[in-house]
Every structure is written in C-alpha cells, then in structure tokens.
Amino acid sequence: MEHPTGNLIMKSLRIKNVFKQRRIWLIGGLLGLLVIFITIGIFGYFQQRAIFNNSDAQYGKAKSLMNTIFDTKASRNDRVAAIAELSKAKVTSKCDGEWWSSWQQGVFPAMKEASMACEKHRQHLIRSTRAAGIVTAYLRDDTAIAGQLQKLSSKSDLANWQQAALKTAEGVKTTIIGMHTTEDAKALQTQATKRVDAVVKGWNMLNDSSVKQDKTAYIEAEARLKQSYVDLGAIADESDAKLVKLLDSLRLAVSQK
Amino acid sequence: MRKIRWVVSSIVGGIALISTTAFAADQQSLNPADYSSMRQTVKQITLPDIEQPDWLKKQLASEAAAQAAAKRSATTITVTYDVMTKGLVYANLSEFKLLANQTLNDSRGWARMNVKFVEVASGGRFTLVLAEASQLPTYSSGCSAEYSCRAGRYVVINQDRWLGATPSWNSAGGSLRDYRHMVVNHETGHWLGHDHQTCGGGGQPAPVMQQQSIDLQGCSFNPWPLASELWSTQLGI
Secondary structure, three states: OHHHHHHHHHHHHHHHHHHHHHHHHHHHHHHHHHHHHHHHHHHHHHHHHHHHHHHHHHHHHHHHHHHHOOOOOOOOHHHHEEEEEEEEOOOOOOOOOOOOOOOOOHHHHHHHHHHHHHHHHHHHHHHHHHHHHHHHHHHHHHHHHHHHEEEEEHOOOOOOOHHHHHHHHHHHHHHHHHHOOHHHOOOHHHHHHHHHHHHHHHHHHHHHHHHHHHHHHHHHHHHHHHHHOOOOOOHHHHHHHHHHHHHHHHHHHHHHO | OHHHHHHHHHHHHHHHHHHHHHHHHHHOOOOOOOOOOOHHHHHHOOOOOOOOHHHHHHHHHHHHHHHHHHOOOOEEEEEEEEEEEEOOOOOOOOHHHHHHHHOOOOOHHHHOOOOEEEOOOOOOOOOEEEEHHHHHHHOOOOOOOOEEEEEEEEEEEEHHHHHHOOOHHHHHOOOOHHHHHHHHHHHHHHHHHOEEEEOOOOOOOOOOOOOOOOOOOOOOOOOOHHHOOOOOOOOOO
C-alpha cells in the first residue's frame, strides 16, 4: 500500500519534468526557427544581390549597344549588329526576389532602392529590346528585298539577254510577292512588287515590239522601260520613310529611361 | 546693378544655349542609309545598255535618208557625164547610152537623191565607158578583165558583162536587163563615193553596192540603191 503523500510528490515531480522537457523543446524549436530564418534571410539577401548585379550587368551591356546604335561614327554594319544584339538582350524576369526574401525590401531601404532601380532598368530594357526587335525584323525584310532588286541590273552574256532580263525581272517579282514579311514591311513589299511589275511590263513590251518590228511601239517600250528603272527609286523612298519611323520609336524607347 | 543684370542674363542665355544644343543633338535627324542599304542598292540598279535591233537601225536609217532626201528635194543637182568606148566594142552603143541614162535617172535609182544625170558630148563630171573586157586592166591594177570597175572619173562597164551578165547571176535566174541596171548603178555608186556593202540578212534585197555579180550572200537581186545608200560624198549629199 502506497503512502498518499508520497504519491503526490512523485506526481508533482513527474509533471515538473514534463514541463521542463517541453520548455527545452520549445526553446530548441524557437532557436531552430531563428537559425532557419537567419539562413533564409542571408540566402535571400545574396539571391537578391545577384539579381541586382545581373540586372546591372545586362543594363550596362544594353546601354553600350544603345550608344552604338545612334553613334554617328559607327559603321552601318556595327549599328545594325547593335540593334540585332539589343533585340536579343537578356532581361531580368523580376526584381522583387522570391516571396520568402522580398520582405527584406520592406525592412532595408537600400534593398528597396536597389529593387526600384532594377525594375526601372528592366522596364527600360523591355521597351528597348521590343523596339529593337521591330527594327531588326524590318531590316531583315528590307535587306531581302534589296537583295532581289540587285538582280535587275545584271546583263547576261547570252545572245537573247533581253529575254533573259525579262525572266530575271519576273523571277524577282515572284520572289518578292512570296516573301513572308512583317506587318511593318508590307507597304515596302507592295511598293517593290508594283515597281518591279512595271519593269516586267517594260521588258515584255520591248520584246513584243521587237518581234513585231514595230518601231513606234519599240521606242515607246524603251522609254517606259527606262522610266520603270528610274521609278525603282520609289522603293527606296518607301523604305526610308518606314525605317525613320521605326528608328524614331527605337530612339524614343532608348531615351525614355 | 547693371553688372549684376549682365551676369544674370549671361547665365540664363548660357543655360538656354546648352539646353538647345543638347536637344538638337538628341533630336538630330536619322539617316536611313546609316541602317539600310536599300537606297544604295536601288541607285546602283541601272538599265543595261539596249542595243537597237538591226531592223530598227535599218528603219531609222531609211527614215533619216528619206528626211535628207526630202530636204534636198528643194534643189536638184545636175550631174553631167560623157560616154566613150574603149577597145573593140561591138555592142549597140546607142542602146547602151539610152539604157544607162534611163537607169541613172530612174525614180528607183540614184535620182532619188534629187540628182539629174545629163549626158554631154564631152567634159562631163565622170565618163561612162563601154570597154572591151581586155581593156579593163588598163584603167587600174584593181580592174580585171572579168568584171566592170571604176577608176577615178571613169565608170567602166565591161562589154562582156554588158552583153551576158555573169555566170553566177545567170545561174541564179537574174535577168540581163536587171543586171545592166545593177552594173550601171553599182559602178556609178563607186564614183558617188560608195564602197562595197554586204547582204544585210537572208531574204532581204541586196544593197546595190553589194557585189551581186559574184555572190548574193542570201539576199535577193536588187538593181537599185537602198534607202540607206542614198548619200554621196562626191556630191556632198
């Protein structure tokens, strides 16, 4: 038979032990949480710094390209290459950091400022790369059309080179019509098609009148053909007008920081 | 007070100038040629030289000659000539004289240059000679007994050719009358200042200055000068 007082003491001692053990666990748990929090905080800090540094590097490189694009001393190739490179420039996806680290921006003003600067650069880069992409796409179509037009002045060594010239002009027209251009280059494509068609018609008239030995028609065809070659200048006018607009948009995007 | 005002206005002016310059640099006009080769490419496209086809050249020459003839029509040039024979000539001289004069003044011949050929007894601008074949080489080393020729002011018709044309002419079916027109026109053409011509293309009428007696070169007989042959350095036409 147990003594009732002794039992009570034993019981209270057991309860005490339990409380003691729980406190230890609680303190241990809290300390653990603190360690995790600090680790995450440090990791988050470095992660955000990496984002900002990466953004700065991207922005620095893009700025250099922007300068080249509008540098009056740069060559055409350098400018065009700079536009193309800018259009492909990497842009940081976000400047906030992850949810578990972004709180730091609310705590540390320096971090907040760095994040704001990063976001400003990011937006600037997005606008600039988009505008550069549009110009690059246009220049690609412009160059392709110019490459086709070049074929019009070549004189064949063949005896029937005038027939060959007609075939070449027809080929150029067909190729230009079949080009998949951007929306911005549609007007240029239409203008080029129209002007090359006039050249095709000129050669057709010349060859037909030559076969018929019709002097009046031949002389008229010759004049129309000459005029059609002069009128090719309208393609360059169209190209220049559109390109200036796109370059103005690019300059605006680049200058609005 | 005035100094202060001057300093202030200078500063304000300076700032305005700087901002204007900065704006101008930023807004400098863009040159598309700095980015696109289109203008340069289009500039380089030129129409290759188109050589006029032969038919057109001939048409134009013919029209030019016709125009020249029209200009000349206001004034008729009279060309005198005398006729003589050399060696043993048994062909009918009267017939020769008559046919030669008819040929020279025929509306299809050199007369189209508005030239009138008048036979005179002597002292003509050229002498039309009907010569025995063997006498031809006496006129010039370039003349043979086989064909007719022109040497200086002498337009010499070979009697053998006058009477019988040439074997190649005859075998090609040419008539003697046409041959006589042709030989008179051809040799007189030399006196007018023409050299030999070649056939302009198969089936076309031969130039009268082509050596049709020897080879037609694919051309058809033609005793009369072509429109493109209606000129004369001798007469300044």
